[in-house]
Amino acid sequence: xxxxxxxxxxxxxxxxxxxxxxxxxxxxxxxxxxxxxxxxxxxxxxxxxxxxxxxxxxxxxxxxxxxxxxxxxxxxxxxxxxxxxxxxxxxxxxxxxxxxxxxxxxxxxxxxxxxxxxxxxxxxxxxxxxxxxxxxxxxxxxxxxxxxxxxxxxxxxxxxxxxxxxxxxxxxxxxxxxxxxxxxxxxxxxxxxxxxxxxxxxxxxxxxxxxxxxxxxxxxxxxxxxxxxxxxxxxxxxxxxxxxxxxxxxxxxxxxxxxxxxxxxxxxxxxxxxxxxxxxxxxxxxxxxxxxxxxxxxxxxxxxxxxxxxxxxxxxxxxxxxxxxxxxxxxxxxxxxxxxxxxxxxxxxxxxxxxxxxxx
Amino acid sequence: xxxxxxxxxxxxxxxxxxxxxxxxxxxxxxxxxxxxxxxxxxxxxxxxxxxxxxxxxxxxxxxxxxxxxxxxxxxxxxxxxxxxxxxxxxxxxxxxxxxxxxxxxxxxxxxxxxxxxxxxxxxxxxxxxxxxxxxxxxxxxxxxxxxxxxxxxxxxxxxxxxxxxxxxxxxxxxxxxxxxxxxxxxxxxxxxxxxxxxxxxxxxxxxxxxxxxxxxxxxxxxxxxxxxxxxxxxxxxxxxxxxxxxxxxxxxxxxxxxxxxxxxxxxxxxxxxxxxxxxxxxxxxxxxxxxxxxxxxxxxxxxxxxxxxxxxxxxxxxxxxxxxxxxxxxxxxxxxxxxxxxxxxxxxxxxxxxxxxxxxxxxxxxxxxxxxxxxxxxxxxx
Numbered sequence: 172x173x174x175x176x177x178x179x180x181x182x183x184x185x186x187x188x189x190x191x192x193x194x195x196x197x198x199x200x201x202x203x204x205x206x207x208x209x210x211x212x213x214x215x216x217x218x219x220x221x222x223x224x225x226x227x228x229x230x231x232x233x234x235x236x237x238x239x240x241x242x243x244x245x246x247x248x249x250x251x252x253x254x255x256x257x258x259x260x261x262x263x264x265x266x267x268x269x270x271x272x273x274x275x276x277x278x279x280x281x282x283x284x285x286x287x288x289x290x291x292x293x294x295x296x297x298x299x300x301x302x303x304x305x306x307x308x309x310x311x312x313x314x315x316x317x318x319x320x321x322x323x324x325x326x327x328x329x330x331x332x333x334x335x336x337x338x339x340x341x342x343x344x345x346x347x348x349x350x351x352x353x354x355x356x357x358x359x360x361x362x363x364x365x366x367x368x369x370x371x372x373x374x375x376x377x378x379x380x381x382x383x384x385x386x387x388x389x390x391x392x393x394x395x396x397x398x399x400x401x402x403x404x405x406x407x408x409x410x411x412x413x414x415x416x417x418x419x420x421x422x423x424x425x426x427x428x429x430x431x432x433x434x435x436x437x438x439x440x441x442x443x444x445x446x447x448x449x450x451x452x453x454x455x456x457x458x459x460x461x462x463x464x465x466x467x468x469x470x471x472x473x474x475x476x477x478x479x480x481x482x483x484x485x486x487x488x489x490x491x492x493x494x495x496x497x498x499x500x501x502x503x504x505x506x507x508x509x510x511x512x513x514x515x516x517x518x519x520x521x522x523x524x525x526x527x528x529x530x531x
Numbered sequence: 532x533x534x535x536x537x538x539x540x541x542x543x544x545x546x547x548x549x550x551x552x553x554x555x556x557x558x559x560x561x562x563x564x565x566x567x568x569x570x571x572x573x574x575x576x577x578x579x580x581x582x583x584x585x586x587x588x589x590x591x592x593x594x595x596x597x598x599x600x601x602x603x604x605x606x607x608x609x610x611x612x613x614x615x616x617x618x619x620x621x622x623x624x625x626x627x628x629x630x631x632x633x634x635x636x637x638x639x640x641x642x643x644x645x646x647x648x649x650x651x652x653x654x655x656x657x658x659x660x661x662x663x664x665x666x667x668x669x670x671x672x673x674x675x676x677x678x679x680x681x682x683x684x685x686x687x688x689x690x691x692x693x694x695x696x697x698x699x700x701x702x703x704x705x706x707x708x709x710x711x712x713x714x715x716x717x718x719x720x721x722x723x724x725x726x727x728x729x730x731x732x733x734x735x736x737x738x739x740x741x742x743x744x745x746x747x748x749x750x751x752x753x754x755x756x757x758x759x760x761x762x763x764x765x766x767x768x769x770x771x772x773x774x775x776x777x778x779x780x781x782x783x784x785x786x787x788x789x790x791x792x793x794x795x796x797x798x799x800x801x802x803x804x805x806x807x808x809x810x811x812x813x814x815x816x817x818x819x820x821x822x823x824x825x826x827x828x829x830x831x832x833x834x835x836x837x838x839x840x841x842x843x844x845x846x847x848x849x850x851x852x853x854x855x856x857x858x859x860x861x862x863x864x865x866x867x868x869x870x871x872x873x874x875x876x877x878x879x880x881x882x883x884x885x886x887x888x889x890x891x892x893x894x895x896x897x898x899x900x901x902x903x904x905x906x907x908x909x910x911x912x913x
Contacts, residue, residue: 204622211615314734317705334707335614335639337664341646414614416643421614457619460608467571 176504177494184493185353192349206345208457210413213345213352214406215449219433220359220442221402226431227440227488228363229395230375231294232302234427235309236403241422242285242312243278243404244411245322248339250274251412255340271342275351275408282404285312286397294392297378301396309427317419335418343412351409355402360442360490362398371395436477438484443491448484562603562860564589564850565624567634567644568843569612577839578636581658582607583831584843585633591826592847598854603847610635614643625651630860631850633843638662638707645672652863654870656849658842661786662707666888671867673888675846675879679708682785682808683715685894685910686757689783689806691723695755699729699748701769702759703736712759712785728753736761739768745776754780761787765805766794774801786810789837792902799902810838811879812895812906823878838879845877 192209195201201209218236225233251274255261260270285308293304316322323334362368370391373381382388411417433452437444452470459469477485497503566585569578589603597603606629608620617640624632625647631654635641641660648655649669657665657674661682666672690698698720703709713730720727728751731744741764748756756778758769765788773782781804788807795802813824813836823844827836850866853873857865874883875890882892893911897904 202622202626204619204626207619207622211619314705323707334662334664334711335642337642338646414618414643415646416614416639418614418639418642420639460623 176507177492180494180497180503189346189349193346196345207413208454210343210345210348210409212450212453213348214410214413215430215433215453216352216446217355217402217406217409217449218430219437219445219449220356221399221406222430222434223440223442223445224359224363224371224402225396225399226434227438228368228371228375229392231392231396232299232431233305233396233399234302234424234431235305235307235312236399236430237422237424237426238305238309238312239282239286239400239403240407240410240426241309241316241419242282243275243407244417244422245278245316245336245407246281246404247274247278247408248336248411248417249321250277251340251342252338267340267342268344268347271344271347271412274342275405275412278408278411279401279404282407283397283401286400287393290393290396290400294396295389306424306427309422309424313419313422316422322417322419335416337416339411339415339417341412341415343409348409348413351405355405356442356446359398359402363440363442367391367394432474435484436474438486438488440488441484441486441490443489444484444486447486559630559861560601562598562601562631562854563606563627563629564603564847565606565608565620565627565629565632565634567608567610567617567620567624567632567640568636569640570607570609572611572613574612574637576835577659578610578612580835580837580839581633581636581843583827583835584658584840584845585847587823587827587830587840588844588847592851598851599858599860601860608634610640612637612640614640617641617644618647620644621647621653621655625653629653630863631656631854631866633658633846633850635660636839638665641665641672645669648672652867654850654853654863654866656846656870658846659839662711669888670871671863673849673870673884675842675849675890676810677892677894678889679711679785680715680718681912682894683712683717683759684719684912685808685896686712686759686783686785687716687719687723687725688912689896689910690720690725690755690757693755693781695725695781697726697728697751697753698755698757699731699751699753700727700757701731701733701741701744701748702757703734703738704732705734706736708787709736709759713757716757716759736764738764741769741772742776745769745773745778749773749776749778756780756782757784758782759785759787762789762791763794766791767796770801770805771796780804781806783807786838788897792904795902799899802899802902804898806896806898806907808894808910809897810894811841812897813904814906815895819876820878841878845875845879848877849873849875 196206218240222233222236225231251270254270260266289304289308293301322336370386373386374388374391378388433448434445436452437448455473456470494503566582568581569575570582586605589605592598593602606624606627608623610617610620617635621644632648633656635644635657636659638660641657642665645665646669649671653671655672659676660674661676661679663678663680666674700713700716702713717727729748731748733741733744760769765784770782784807786809789809811820823841824836827840852875853866853870854860857869859865871884875881880892882890885891893909896907896910898907899905
């Protein structure tokens with residue numbers, strides 16, 4: 172499964188981080204408040220990383236990402252509600268886990284379908300049309316949700332138009348969400364490094380040249396865009412099951428801009444940047460709470476400073492690599508390689524010795 | 532292998548240290564009161580009103596010796612009117628082990644924090660969230676204001692009392708507050724055999740042109756218009772445009788009209804025959820009200836004096852009374868029980884709470900004369 176050394180190293184690092192978080196939570200050092208913020212950070216990370224595929228790799232400005240998030244959130248919330256009403260997978264532990272997973276994936280799929288619907292006509296055009304189309308799309312989705320009776324009040328049976336959808340089971344468990352985030356990032360990272368990712372970069376750099384070498388640009392653009400929408404829908408589903416309440420006003424233009432800011436802050440085509448920006452920009456306003464009235468000011472100043480001194484974002488297109496760092500300080504890869512060779516040599520020697528023994 | 536064992540032992544040691552840190556149940560020497568209100572953002576003026584009312588009440592109570600001899604300390608959290616921030620705030624307040632929470636201000640945020648508070652057994656009193664469903668099913672969540680459906684019903688009853696058999700409606704379809712009031716009004720009209728001859732709506736609360744809708748309403752010859760909108764639209768646009776269109780009948784609204792006076796156009800006589808239901812009246816001769824109006828104006832000026840401030844003020848006194856009746860500032864179960872049975876009398880009226888934690892109270896029916904608010908009568912469902 173992990174053929175490359177770096178995958179092994181990363182998997183171990185991610186598991187270690189998870190174990191540390193488990194210990195911190197179970198001992199009560201990280202209370203519900205901190206865990207809640209970490210959950211929001213995970214949601215921001217998925218949103219920012221998914222936006223990076225469309226904005227960073229494909230080079231298309233998307234300013235309606237909250238619209239896809241809203242689709243995912245409402246779909247997932249209504250599905251878990253319907254399941255609860257029909258008493259399917261409505262219990263504790265593993266049943267809730269499956270209900271949650273089914274709901275958020277369904278939310279993601281619907282968001283991806285809308286991604287194709289929005290992307291298919293607009294991605295054929297060159298220029299900034301997608302930005303405008305997604306901007307409009309985000310607003311349209313919000314207004315439609317506002318007027319759907321099924322999305323208001325207590326949902327399903329007894330809705331009242333325009334109200335917040337309440338009483339969604341809060342199924343989002345941090346441990347599950349942590350691994351969903353890890354898997355999403357791994358998937359997006361591999362996608363970006365694959366043949367598809369290279370095609371996207373080619374389209375971003377020069378669309379005419381890409382067409383000239385026989386790339387079907389529209390198809391790839393729609394693929395990347397709908398994938399980006401899928402993960403936004405997934406994040407929306409998690410968001411719904413964390414908050415337990417959805418109001419259409421949450422998914423407004425500002426919410427979309429928030430994620431664009433995170434993407435730019437971290438570096439447009441760096442997933443490491445998405446992780447750092449998603450975490451920092453979610454935690455920062457909370458950490459600054461003690462400054463009360465000045466906290467939003469401090470947040471803005473931090474953003475402006477980054478843009479002045481690192482206009483390409485914190486990471487630019489650089490990806491942080493744990494293996495590289497280990498190599499730098501411990502000469503890790505070579506050591507592992509040497510150890511492997513040594514072991515192999517020992518084995519050989521052992522076999523040889525055994526062979527000699529057999530002869531006697 | 533040895534290394535792994537060492538690591539495991541180290542982790543176990545940390546765990547055992549952490550479990551030693553259990554806190555003793557000590558009697559606190561102060562009352563921690565959490566406040567969640569939108570102090571910045573688009574609904575900041577509501578939050579500011581509530582927060583001013585709360586801090587005024589806390590100051591008064593502390594000056595008079597506190598609750599059961601303990602001083603109140605406020606922990607203020609800005610929700611910015613967002614559900615996410617509201618959830619962060621309630622999580623923080625539960626972690627900080629505050630004794631009660633006042634908030635949130637707008638209904639969507641309260642709906643988000645209510646299940647969390649209820650699960651954690653935290654007593655929450657929302658001063659101003661009027662959406663019908665926010666307190667339903669949550670034992671620990673109470674409110675100081677009446678619910679939206681109550682105001683819609685009152686308006687229909689008032690139309691009936693004036694002998695109107697026909698009415699028209701102009702509401703904002705995308706706004707939960709306005710849509711909720713319209714639905715309650717419609718239901719009560721059906722019960723009272725009042726015919727809704729024209730129902731007009733507008734898409735956004737920021738709209739400024741209502742001429743088409745108002746002309747249609749005028750053409751039906753109706754004399755009672757229910758327009759549950761907000762103060763800015765009513766003052767600057769709806770009333771002047773209605774009178775221009777030749778409609779001179781009654782325009783009725785709800786507490787969203789509070790604060791309309793600075794937005795009134797000339798001549799002020801246009802606003803006669805405009806009525807609304809509100810949480811209290813500044814002109815009420817009740818000494819409690821007059822006392823509140825005076826201390827508030829002295830401290831914060833008259834500009835922010837609205838029903839939000841009065842409700843925030845009352846919410847603190849509700850918490851105080853419940854704690855005193857339960858004879859504890861910390862036992863949340865006892866405070867909750869006392870709150871459910873409360874018989875409260877304050878600035879916004881005298882009331883008991885129903886099973887959803889919503890006050891059973893009367894509303895003040897207010898009108899306008901020469902650009903000033905006048906108190907018409909006290910209205911209730913009985």
